[in-house]
Amino acid sequence: MKKLILITATLLVAATVSLRADVTENWKKNCASCHGNDGKGNTKAGKKAKVKDMTEAKYQEALTDEKMAKQIKEGMKEDGKEIMKPFGDKLTDDEIKALVAYVRKFKS
Template sequence: MTMNWKMNASMLSAALLIAAPAAFGDGAEVYAKNCASCHGKDGKGETTMGKKAKVKDYTDAKVQASFTDAEALKVIQEGKEKMKGYKDKVTEAEAKELVAYIRAFKK
């Protein structure tokens, strides 16, 4: 009985793990559409707009250490300097995925 329950539970969580990316995306698409124009596909910000807006290099560990996840989330929602907020464009869940996506640029 216990064995069966455990197996079902682990099978269920495996199914959820497989289903999650399809259901929520990984931020990549949202990033490519809204953010890459300034921050670059690689997070370095070496785009025409990125250079103009003076974005930082998100592959740089020091830059990554300069803001917390909560701060990044706030910037994505409310904006900062030349970056406008994305509150009405991305959901809170998507904004959180974007934070994780930005974090993944770190070398």
């Protein structure tokens, strides 16, 4: 009986872990096309959208975690045109929080 409980518990943990997408995966899948793997935005789409260099101290200082999370959730518009789509319905609050921390790590 004890063994059965242990196996069940292990399976439950494994299931939860695999359900939660890794933050690096989320970045690569949803963000890197514009912001680049390194956050510098040195990609074709990034240049077109004129994304800023996330590794710059100036960039990091100008943004609070709350503002970043809000923009990721709600997207960004410029002159009424969507320049970054909202991810609020695609990512959970926890995933967005993890992405904010991920962006913070680009600071050089």
